[in-house]
Amino acid sequence: MNSYRPDALIASDISAYLTLHQNKSLLRFITCGSVDDGKSTLIGRLLYDSKMIFEDQLASLEADSKRVGTQGQEIDFALLVDGLAAEREQGITIDVAYRFFSTEKRKFIVADTPGHEQYTRNMVTGASTADLAIILIDARKGVLTQTRRHSYLAHLLGIRHIVVAVNKMDLIGYDQAAYQAIVDDYREFAKSIGIQDFTPIPLSGFKGDNVTGPSANTPWYAGPALLEHLEQVDVEVDTDRTRPFRLPVQWVNRPNLDFRGFAGLIASGVVKPGDAVRILPSGRTTSVARIVAMDGDRDEAGAGESVTLTLADEVDCSRGDVIAAADAPPQVADQFKATIVWMDQAELLPGRAYWLKLGTQTVSVTVREPEYTIDVNTLANAPAKTLKLNDIGVAEIAADRGIVFAPYADSHDLGGFILIDKATNATVAAGMLHHALRRAQNVHWQAIEITREAHAAQKGQQARLLWFTGLSGSGKSTIANLVEKKLHAMGKHSFLLDGDNVRHGLNRDLSFTDADRVENIRRVGEVARLMTDAGLIVLTAFISPFRAEREMVRAMLPPGDFFEIFIDTPIAEAERRDPKGLYRKARAGEIANFTGISSPYEAPERPEIRIDTTKETPEAAAERIVETIMGTWSPVI
Structure with a gap:
């Protein structure tokens, strides 16, 4: 077996080789299907037969094939792709393996995606940038659940070109009737999910039948070999250029005070200097002054090209904004x-x-x-x-x-x-x-002239949200109630939202599943935000077991207005107190999803205030909380 060393790679001809290949079209494709349908073997065969294996790779492949127990002296082509040790040990593909190869007609990037249902997410990753999908079907097994799943996902992700590769034909004696039955079965399913056309090919990745050339073992098949089809399929590379211009801004390029450009990859359309553009989401309009690229200024740029645009006016534009055609902006x-x-x-x-x-x-x-x-x-x-x-x-x-x-x-x-x-x-x-x-x-935001600050100033205070969190029985409600009494005695305007009280009304429709706990806190957060907009000091006493939801509420308020107060009581102590008898019922299995017993509690990592109730009395804790809050207030002007 001779390894491939292109003549163009001779040092004196490097330039000619690069010129020959730089203008080839590129096809991105994936192989997918069920476990052990032969995806990695097929890609290995494509690499080998297209002569893209070098001497060191071939030597390593032959050694690995013997080590893992390939029958006889034949090469295990799957080992070219299955790079992870776990994959070689299990004989399956886990990660997405990308490989590049090239023929005289086209360049290719292939993603070998996992077949096991557990790794469907990896298949989605590989399919997200693909132009074509090869759906492999084991000729002995026919259309399986993962065949349907991967076909559905490929179609859902917008892959327009589908190849149905009925693999391992050598193991069923190249039976035409069996092949046709599989194709008919797949066609019925494909129509049901909206796949109107696909290319079926009978092949054997291991033996090489119909992979890079026609096979004498399938005289009844008159279609193209797989590689021939991959070289010829039209991926409609110019489609995006005919659509309205869109450039998502990745970076604002400001090397000096005389230059301010907006860099990004053009998603669709074509742009020229002088074109009217709209900056979204602000909606501000201007025009393109220059198109700057690696090789200097350009007269035109289109979809798939990375450029920097300078604009005729000083407009507010930053990463995440989209520069679009002024007369056809996106939504x-x-x-x-x-x-x-x-x-x-x-x-x-x-x-x-x-x-x-x-x-x-x-x-x-x-x-x-x-x-x-x-x-x-x-x-x-x-x-x-x-x-x-x-x-x-x-x-x-x-x-x-x-x-x-x-x-x-x-x-x-x-x-x-x-x-x-x-x-x-x-x-x-x-x-x-x-x-x-x-x-x-x-639905649009209504402008309101009396601001949050004006409401708070009228009350001679600053709006705050004091968020008490901790296990059931930790003392949240007790301490929060004491804090509110002290604030009231000081003439402050406050309101206490207690977890049990809220569940009697606003959240009476919610249970204690994780999803309903999330919704419970979301609603309370929205109510608390409205109350602080009215200038109140709001206290909430909720277990609120998940950090994500506490941070969600924090993000609803202006910086500095959310105080997370962690009532840190060990579960053994909270269970010893058990003022409502809830821990006893939870231990007996009478209460499901009980925090600390059958549902997790995620303690705050950096609370504004931490109260250890094993060392501090409720009265002392309340006094410290009020002193801390008062110390953060700015004078009311």
């Missing part, structure tokens, strides 16, 4: 309908605040209870309270401010997003925006 909204692919072990908590990252924009959002999840086998919509790992659901999303977007069907750049857990910084979901909610377009 701005703060509430949306979206499809979400959940990618985290911990399930979605409706009402919890997550970071949403869309292009260069990052905003805080809450996801409402899903309308339904989608069964990829039956395509039936099932009611759902939450989303679990690998669930695909439709839900409404509300952002804390307007963002620039386009429906995912029109723009992957301005319609595709990820959700990030604020506490762990882990990516928990990927999604596609469909449209803005009508109520988001019809």
Whole structure:
């Protein structure tokens, strides 16, 4: 077996080689399907047969093939791609492996994505930038659940070109009837999810049948070999240039006082100096003065190019804004309908605040209870309270401010997003925006002339939110009540929101599941914010077990107006007190989701005030809290 060393790589011909290859089109594609359908083997065969394996790689591959026990002296092509030790030990792909190769006609980047359902999120990662998907089907097994799942996701993510590779034909004797039955079965499913066309190919990644050339073992097949199809498929690379101009700003380039440019990757359209543009979300209009690129000023730039624009006017524009064609701007909204692919072990908590990252924009959002999840086998919509790992659901999303977007069907750049857990910084979901909610377009903020500060000044105080948190029985309500009594005696205007009292009215419809606890705190936070807008000092006494929700409420208020007061009582002490008998019932299994017993409590990491009730009496704690709060107040002018 000879390794490949292109003649163009001879030192004297390097320049000619680069010139030959720099103008080739690029095709990004993924391989996906069920476990052990032969994805990694197929990619390894493509690399090998397209002569993209060098001498050191070949030697290592031959040694590894013998070490892992490949039958006979044949090469295990999967080892070219399965780079993780865990993958080689288990014989499956876990991570997304990217490989580059090139032929005389085209350059390729291929993503080998995992087949196991547990790693569906990795498949979504690989598919997010792909132009084409190869759906592998084991000829012995036919269409399986993961075949349907990956096909649905590929279609959902906007991949227009689908290849159905019926692999391991050598193991069924190249049976044409069996192959046709699989293709017919897949075609029926494909139509049900909206895939109108696909290219079926019978092949064997291990033997090389119909991979890079026609196979004598399938004389009944007259279609193209896989590599031939990949070289010829039209990926419509110019489509984005015909759409309206959009440039999400990644960076404001200010090397000196004489230059201020806005850098980013053009998502769609074409721009020229002098073109009228609109800055979103502000809506300010101006025109393009210069287009600056690595090779100097340009007369024109289009989709897929990274450039810096200078503008004719000094306008407010920063990272996350979008520069768009003035006469065809994208939409701005703060509430949306979206499809979400959940990618985290911990399930979605409706009402919890997550970071949403869309292009260069990052905003805080809450996801409402899903309308339904989608069964990829039956395509039936099932009611759902939450989303679990690998669930695909439709839900409404509300952002804390307007963002620039386009429906995912029109723009992957301005319609595709990820959700990030604020506490762990882990990516928990990927999604596609469909449209803005009508109520988001019809509801607007009403300007109010009497401000928060004016209300507080009238009362001779500063508005504050004192957020008492701690385990049940820690003494939150007792201490909060004492603090309010002291404030009242000082002539301050305050109001105490107690957890039990609120659940008798405003939140009487909520249970004690994690999702309802999140919603409980969200509602209380909104009410407390309105009360502080009225100039009041608001005290709340809630277990509020999750850090994310306490931080969500903090973010609702101006900096410095939220005081987290941690009533730090060991659970053994709280259980010893047990004033309401709740711990006893929880231990007996009579109360589900009880904080500290069957539901977690996330203690504050940096509270403004910490009270250790094993060392400090309620009266002393209340006195210290009032002194601390009073010490933070500025004189009322």
